Amino acid sequence: MIKSSNNIKVLKSPPLEGWEAEIWNILETVCDPEVPVLTITDLGIVRDVKVDGELIEIIITPTYTGCPAMDMIAMNIRLALIENGYSNIKITSILSPAWTTDWMTETGKQKLQEYGIAPPKGNAETIAADGIECPQCKSINTKLISEFGSTACKALYKCEDCKEPFDYFKCY
Amino acid sequence: MKNNLINYTLHLADSTLILSHRNSEWCGHGPILEQDIALTNIALDLLGQSRNFYQYAATLMGEGFDEDKLAYLRDANEFKNHLISEQPNVDWAVTILRQFYFSCFQHFFYNELKNSNDEQLAAIATKALKEVTYHLRWSSEWVIRLGDGTQESNNKMQNSVQALKDFIDEFFVMSHYETTLLTENISVDLGKIKLLWQQKVNDVFEEATLKFVPSNNKQIGGKNGNHSEHLAILLNEMQVLQRTYPNSVW
Numbered sequence: 001m002i003k004s005s006n007n008i009k010v011l012k013s014p015p016l017e018g019w020e021a022e023i024w025n026i027l028e029t030v031c032d033p034e035v036p037v038l039t040i041t042d043l044g045i046v047r048d049v050k051v052d053g054e055l056i057e058i059i060i061t062p063t064y065t066g067c068p069a070m071d072m073i074a075m076n077i078r079l080a081l082i083e084n085g086y087s088n089i090k091i092t093s094i095l096s097p098a099w100t101t102d103w104m105t106e107t108g109k110q111k112l113q114e115y116g117i118a119p120p121k122g123n124a125e126t127i128a129a130d131g132i133e134c135p136q137c138k139s140i141n142t143k144l145i146s147e148f149g150s151t152a153c154k155a156l157y158k159c160e161d162c163k164e165p166f167d168y169f170k171c172y
Numbered sequence: 173m174k175n176n177l178i179n180y181t182l183h184l185a186d187s188t189l190i191l192s193h194r195n196s197e198w199c200g201h202g203p204i205l206e207q208d209i210a211l212t213n214i215a216l217d218l219l220g221q222s223r224n225f226y227q228y229a230a231t232l233m234g235e236g237f238d239e240d241k242l243a244y245l246r247d248a249n250e251f252k253n254h255l256i257s258e259q260p261n262v263d264w265a266v267t268i269l270r271q272f273y274f275s276c277f278q279h280f281f282y283n284e285l286k287n288s289n290d291e292q293l294a295a296i297a298t299k300a301l302k303e304v305t306y307h308l309r310w311s312s313e314w315v316i317r318l319g320d321g322t323q324e325s326n327n328k329m330q331n332s333v334q335a336l337k338d339f340i341d342e343f344f345v346m347s348h349y350e351t352t353l354l355t356e357n358i359s360v361d362l363g364k365i366k367l368l369w370q371q372k373v374n375d376v377f378e379e380a381t382l383k384f385v386p387s388n389n390k391q392i393g394g395k396n397g398n399h400s401e402h403l404a405i406l407l408n409e410m411q412v413l414q415r416t417y418p419n420s421v422w
Contacts, residue, residue: 065299066220095224096295098302127305146206147310148213152303156206172302 023049023056023081030080033072034151035169037115040073044103047094054088056081061099063172064152100124101172118157118168127171134159135166142166173356176349177290178232179252180359182242183347183395184293185225186253189243190403191274192218193410194261203264210310214271217303224296244414248397248404252347255394256339258403265318265328266335272311273336276372277343278304280365289357312376319380329382337387343369347395 027046032038040046040060048059058077062070074091081089101120109119113135121128129147131140139161147170149156154167195215202208226239256274261267282304285297318325344366346354353359377384393399413420 062220062299064217064220064303065224065296066216066218068216095299096291098295098299100302124302146210147306148206148210150209152213152216170306 019051020049022084023051023058023086026080026084027058027077030073030076032069033076034069034153035112035115035117037111037117038108040077042105042108042111044099044105045073055090056086056088057090057092059092059094061094061097063099067152069151099172101169104169112169116166117154118166120169120171122171124171132157132168134162134164136164137162173352174232176352177358178229179347179349180353181225181229181232181293183252183349185222185229185242186251187222187257188218188225189222190251190253190406191257191270192216192222193406194257194259195267195271197261198267211267211271214307214310217300217307221296221300221303224299228292228296240414244411248399248407250397251399251403251407252395252397253399253403254339254342255391255400256336256342258394258400258406259336259339260402262332262335263328265325265332268311268314268318269329269332269336271307272315272376273340273343273373275304275307275311276369277365279308279372280368281360281362284360284365287357288359293358315376315382316380319377319382326381329380333382333385337385338389338391341387341390342392342394345392350395 024041027049028039028041030040032040032043032045043063045060045063046058047061050057050059058081060070060074060077070093074093077091078089102123104120112119116135118132118135121132129144132142132144133140134142134157137159139159141160143158143160144155145158145165146156148154149167153169153172155170156165157168158165192215195211195218198208198211199215200208202211222243223239226242229242230237230239254274256270259266259270279301282297282301286294286301288294288297315329319329320326344362346359346362350359350362354361373384391400
């Protein structure tokens with residue numbers, strides 16, 4: 001395992017050809033079970049795809065250490081690949097480099113906001129708590145209600161203008 | 173050396189598992205919904221950390237071991253958790269203060285462990301540190317809110333300081349396996365983080381108008397399997413399913 005470093009850019013499928021592009025395309029259809037609007041590639045959970053003969057290895061990294069969705073994500077990756085005719089599949093989970101919300105794609109952030117969840121603000125080093133934009137009315141006159149929300153990755157906020165409560169995807 | 177590494181990894185796994193279990197006892201009983209959710213989220217993070225440590229310990233121990241066996245089929249005298257993690261919740265004030273002490277310790281501890289020569293321990297620490305940063309922020313705010321709150325909340329917090337005072341020293345006393353691993357730069361030098369911990373606690377206590385109370389009856393020994401009676405009772409409940417129906421799975 002490599003030593004930790006958070007400076008690695010998100011491995012979003014580059015212009016690939018052949019099997020690589022096909023596998024990345026399949027992975028792009030697998031959604032996060034807790035935030036179904038995001039795919040696992042939006043989140044940056046998929047770190048690498050390797051092929052050794054017939055064997056396809058998908059390298060993933062957990063978001064939060066205790067995230068109960070990880071087992072389901074691994075199962076959904078397997079199912080998606082099986083549905084597309086692959087049978088020899090290995091899913092490996094690695095811890096380093098540690099996942100960060102900095103790997104979330106811009107598309108992912110956009111989708112979150114449209115879904116009603118405020119996307120992470122700034123980067124993981126700053127863990128901002130103020131000035132979070134309300135996903136409904138776009139006001140930044142918002143208030144933290146609780147650092148911990150409905151899932152490990154979210155905090156609970158309230159908009160002081162439109163009065164709607166909303167989830168905020170915390171920086172990590 | 174390998175045995176020391178196994179013991180060290182189990183110590184880290186046990187402490188996080190036991191505190192996770194204590195916090196999870198609040199599920200459905202928190203003073204308000206948001207804080208019930210906060211504490212159970214922290215429990216979940218701690219459980220995730222303990223799973224990572226148990227999985228690693230199991231690979232070090234070899235065939236026949238897995239995370240479930242290590243968590244569910246060991247007896248109290250085999251557990252190496254800090255004594256503070258097994259203490260009963262008592263009330264919200266004690267729970268909050270214990271979480272604050274523990275998060276504060278974890279914060280400085282993981283910050284060192286992430287430079288460990290053991291790459292897997294370093295990887296777990298790097299990841300866990302992100303979560304602990306939120307735990308520390310949350311628990312500090314609660315200590316301040318209650319300490320600098322009403323006369324009653326201040327009394328309850330000051331009583332908690334009294335209730336937990338004997339369990340602090342154990343954070344900073346090296347067990348034999350930690351001392352040995354330090355020679356290879358695998359374990360954390362606990363003496364090095366003691367001052368940082370004290371400084372942070374002092375800062376928060378000052379704002380919370382709380383007084384630190386020294387202990388003259390320091391309790392240590394958890395890291396070597398010597399526990400208070402509370403651990404056996406906790407394990408009895410936590411392990412009942414695997415003990416009653418061995419090898420059952422969901």
